[in-house]
Amino acid sequence: MAIEDSALLRFVTDELNARIRAGEDMPGRDELEDALIDGLGVARELRPDLVADVESGARMRVSSRRQSDKLAARKTKAKIGAALNIYETLLAMSEEANQRILHAVTSREEFWEFDQEPDRIFMPRHVVKTLLLLSLQARGIIVASEVLQLVKCSMYSGAYARVRTLYEITVIAAALASGGDQDLCDRYHATGILEHLRDLRTKQRSHEFFGWPPPTIEEINECEEWAAKVIAKYGSELRQPHGWAKPLFPAANQRVTFADLDRRFAGQEMRAIYEFMNHHIHAGSLQSTYHVDFEKHHLVSTRNPFSRGRASFALRASGMLLDALNYTVCRELSWDNEVYDELLIIEPIRKCRVKLDAALPST
Numbered sequence: 001m002a003i004e005d006s007a008l009l010r011f012v013t014d015e016l017n018a019r020i021r022a023g024e025d026m027p028g029r030d031e032l033e034d035a036l037i038d039g040l041g042v043a044r045e046l047r048p049d050l051v052a053d054v055e056s057g058a059r060m061r062v063s064s065r066r067q068s069d070k071l072a073a074r075k076t077k078a079k080i081g082a083a084l085n086i087y088e089t090l091l092a093m094s095e096e097a098n099q100r101i102l103h104a105v106t107s108r109e110e111f112w113e114f115d116q117e118p119d120r121i122f123m124p125r126h127v128v129k130t131l132l133l134l135s136l137q138a139r140g141i142i143v144a145s146e147v148l149q150l151v152k153c154s155m156y157s158g159a160y161a162r163v164r165t166l167y168e169i170t171v172i173a174a175a176l177a178s179g180g181d182q183d184l185c186d187r188y189h190a191t192g193i194l195e196h197l198r199d200l201r202t203k204q205r206s207h208e209f210f211g212w213p214p215p216t217i218e219e220i221n222e223c224e225e226w227a228a229k230v231i232a233k234y235g236s237e238l239r240q241p242h243g244w245a246k247p248l249f250p251a252a253n254q255r256v257t258f259a260d261l262d263r264r265f266a267g268q269e270m271r272a273i274y275e276f277m278n279h280h281i282h283a284g285s286l287q288s289t290y291h292v293d294f295e296k297h298h299l300v301s302t303r304n305p306f307s308r309g310r311a312s313f314a315l316r317a318s319g320m321l322l323d324a325l326n327y328t329v330c331r332e333l334s335w336d337n338e339v340y341d342e343l344l345i346i347e348p349i350r351k352c353r354v355k356l357d358a359a360l361p362s363t
Contacts, residue, residue, distance in 0.1 A: 181247035
């Protein structure tokens with residue numbers, strides 16, 4: 001294309017020539033990039049017709065995208081509506097289990113009767129463990145609920161990403177319930193202080209760019225004091241992403257990774273979920289390559305069509321993980337707190353999960 005045929009090229013050329021006439025050095029790649037960005041700032045002056053065309057096309061696509069979303073939702077309901085209903089029941093049962101265990105445990109007077117140890121930083125160990133496990137279970141239910149909404153909209157990559165989060169929650173809960181070290185839950189709880197400190201420092205650096213209110217000096221100082229306390233008590237490895245789990249791997253000289261926890265606490269079937277979803281939620285080549293369809297005139301689509309296989313896999317995997325998470329939490333807390341019959345909650349949950357599997361087509 002000749003320079004005279006492009007408004008942007010004419011603008012950039014004029015900008016660079018003006019710099020040369022002003023005595024600046026011969027422009028390079030950075031100067032060219034600056035000139036291009038300047039050109040974008042005056043796009044409406046350079047090509048008002050093009051800008052108007054894009055805005056008009058976008059308005060039409062907003063309507064079209066809404067219709068596509070409705071169509072995907074209708075098709076999902078028509079094809080796997082029964083499974084969606086069972087999955088919602090599974091979520092409701094999981095919520096009921098969480099609240100029953102919470103009430104059964106915390107309503108016992110002896111749960112709140114304790115003498116605080118003089119060197120304790122947090123509440124007593126049994127309180128920390130109970131609230132952590134219940135909180136992880138509750139978060140797992142929320143994440144599993146997000147999977148449902150994403151599947152309804154045929155947003156399978158998003159559903160897979162949330163299933164992976166649910167997988168990680170399930171593995172962490174199993175590690176905390178393992179009884180491998182009496183301070184394990186305290187150590188995990190303490191890492192939240194370090195994560196909060198990192199968040200505060202990020203906000204301090206970037207609050208203007210993102211429009212966040214800046215943290216106060218008092219907030220940062222208080223968090224730094226708490227961070228110093230937990231590191232002094234539990235060791236510097238707490239700064240590492242999974243350093244809280246170090247007591248579970250006393251012979252290891254290197255850092256503890258999620259893969260270590262995964263191998264210890266997840267079965268092969270569950271591990272397959274994690275591995276399969278890797279290629280579908282990251283910016284890897286496999287999904288990008290498969291996304292090109294030479295049978296379609298547009299080659300690459302920006303919308304997800306309904307896929308029975310992908311929807312079924314997301315729901316089946318999520319159901320399996322939620323079942324495992326419920327069992328881990330209910331088993332551990334019912335036994336720890338001598339409310340043994342509350343473990344029977346798992347029977348209807350497991351039965352519901354089996355019904356879900358039966359309602360979903362094979363992937």
